[in-house]
Amino acid sequence: MAVQIVMDPTGDTRHEFTTGDATAVAKAERRFKQLTGAGFTAAVRTAEGHSKRIRDFDPAAEETIFFPRLQGG
């Protein structure tokens, strides 16, 4: 089971999908493209406390987190 975590005003919204389910994976890929197209950045955890940005959908990623576009404060 993989999960896409999207930060939002409720804290976050989680979309779980089974990596062996082609339809679910395709849906997750569409969500990835929609979110990154809307300015979200996607990142995956590489080790505890460490992460890396991904620009393309990774169907093997167990956990992908999305945060909104940044602006200077």
Added chain:
Amino acid sequence: MSSDCLLTAATFSVLLCALLTAAFDLVELRTRRDSRIASQRSKPEQKADALLNEWLSPEQRATLESYGHFEVRGSHTGKCYRIRRGRSMNIDEVSKEGDLGPVWCFGPIAQLPLGDVMLAQKLALETDEQATLAVANRSRRALLSTHLDFRRS
């Protein structure tokens, strides 16, 4: 005379009791109101705090718990940044010697709970430091700190 004094003392006691009761009621009302407000806004904040904790290392969690901040490494320069609890002006650049440098300010454009804001700041610096600092605002530390740093050096 003494009966007048007694009457005055009794009146004073009654008034004092009434005042104390009113004060206690007021405190209780405020406590109830505060807890109601806290419970109304706590769910998103709690979720965001849980998410932040999930993505922090044990060391980062410990310093956040103890000191209200944690440190991350920039993906390009390897510089250390200290992210304090806050939404803006809450990121200090830390020199190799451990001195606090400029203050960086950036955050997500969306209205997010505090934990999400801090997690987005951490992820941004760890995954794409250059692009992040390109949109961030940089400020010198407060005049007092600068003055102290100058005197120390």
